[in-house]
Amino acid sequence: xxxxxxxxxxxxxxxxxxxxxxxxxxxxxDAALEALAAADLVHLNTAGDQVEIAYPLSAAPSPHxxxxxxxxxxxxxxxIDALGVPLMAGTAATIxxxxxxxxxxxxxxxxxxGHRHWEPAATVVVLATATCTGRIAYAxxxxxxxxxxxxxxxxxxxxxxxxGQILTQQQALAIAETEFGLLLTEDSR
Numbered sequence: 001x002x003x004x005x006x007x008x009x010x011x012x013x014x015x016x017x018x019x020x021x022x023x024x025x026x027x028x029x030d031a032a033l034e035a036l037a038a039a040d041l042v043h044l045n046t047a048g049d050q051v052e053i054a055y056p057l058s059a060a061p062s063p064h065x066x067x068x069x070x071x072x073x074x075x076x077x078x079x080i081d082a083l084g085v086p087l088m089a090g091t092a093a094t095i096x097x098x099x100x101x102x103x104x105x106x107x108x109x110x111x112x113x114g115h116r117h118w119e120p121a122a123t124v125v126v127l128a129t130a131t132c133t134g135r136i137a138y139a140x141x142x143x144x145x146x147x148x149x150x151x152x153x154x155x156x157x158x159x160x161x162x163x164g165q166i167l168t169q170q171q172a173l174a175i176a177e178t179e180f181g182l183l184l185t186e187d188s189r
Contacts, residue, residue, distance in 0.1 A: 056081030056088075056180065063144065067094045069112075078140035079125045083172060084180030086110045097145045101155050106145040118169055122148040125172040126155060128164030 036042035045052040045059075052059050055077060062075040064082040069092040076082035079097065086093035095108040107119040128142040142164070146152035149166060156164040167175070 053077065056084055063100070064095065064097045067096065069093060078143035079145045080127070080143055080172060080176050080179065081140065083108065083125075083176035087176055088180045099146050099151060100144050102147065102151065104147045106147060108145075116169075116173070120147050123169065124149050124152050125167040125169075126152045126164055127167055127172075127175075128156060128159075 033042060033044065037044075041055045042051060043053040044050065050059065058075040058077050060075065062077060064076040064079060066074045066076050066082050066085045068074065068086070068089065071091070074085060076085055076095075082095045082097065086095075090112075092112040093110050095106075095110075097106045097108075098104060099106060104120075106123050107117075108123070109117045109119075124146050126142070126144055126146055146155060146166075152166045156166070
């Protein structure tokens with residue numbers, strides 16, 4: 001499929017399943033979507049007519065917005081995914097999220113040279129699940145930014161989550177780098 005013109009990238013609706021592969025390929029779109037769904041990478045909406053999740057992005061609004069500098073605003077599935085999106089693209093971006101318990105705004109700015117600025121400075125990431133099975137999207141619901149370690153600890157203690165870990169900024173970035181670093185950039189080829 002040819003790339004969208006730069007002026008329209010990130011501004012339209014998610015693609016219809018029939019648009020996910022050029023006509024005449026050996027791998028029909030339905031088979032491609034089934035394979036991607038089996039790998040837990042792409043999922044359709046309940047009607048089956050639009051891509052809802054293309055991991056690490058969500059077509060639906062999420063608590064984690066990634067504003068690509070000079071580009072689109074994207075919805076990331078979770079905090080780690082939000083950190084990974086600018087790494088994949090090798091670009092500057094600002095992540096805007098909110099702590100799940102307090103609603104406090106959290107911002108992580110990444111310059112193109114990789115320097116980051118976290119607001120508040122004590123921000124941590126909770127990596128947690130209610131169960132260990134199921135789709136990535138389910139686990140993503142519980143992976144969020146928190147304004148401070150104490151806030152994250154209270155969240156884990158007071159919630160129904162069965163497993164969780166509080167990650168420092170460096171730990172969260174290391175996971176994002178492992179999962180997404182330079183995935184789509186020229187340096188990865």
